[in-house]
Amino acid sequence: VFECYARVVGEGFRTRTRPERLAGTTLIVRVTSAALAHEVTLLRSEILERMTAELGPGAVTEIRTRVGALVDPG
Numbered sequence: 001v002f003e004c005y006a007r008v009v010g011e012g013f014r015t016r017t018r019p020e021r022l023a024g025t026t027l028i029v030r031v032t033s034a035a036l037a038h039e040v041t042l043l044r045s046e047i048l049e050r051m052t053a054e055l056g057p058g059a060v061t062e063i064r065t066r067v068g069a070l071v072d073p074g
Contacts, residue, residue, distance in 0.1 A: 001027065001051075001060060008050035013040070018070045025061040027051075030068055037065040 002019040005027065009017065016036055020028045031037045040047070044063050051060050 001055065004051050004054050005029070005047075008047060008054065016070075017065075020066065022060070025058060027060045027063050029063055029065050030070055031065045032067070032070060034067055037067055040065050 001022050005019045006014050016032045017040065018030045020030045022028070029040060031040060040063065047063060048060060
């Protein structure tokens with residue numbers, strides 16, 4: 001799911017957002033600013049459509065954002 005997210009959002013979002021965890025079918029995404037959180041929210045349906053095309057229906061049905069510093073996965 002995390003790799004799919006990175007592919008479908010493109011380079012611009014990939015460098016400023018990071019999928020943090022999957023809670024059921026909700027993907028929690030860390031973003032660097034409130035403005036970016038709003039942008040991701042506006043594009044949520046498009047991102048979900050692209051993810052559904054790759055992962056199939058029901059894998060991810062919602063995206064929630066959290067504002068904060070991006071932490072490199074360990």
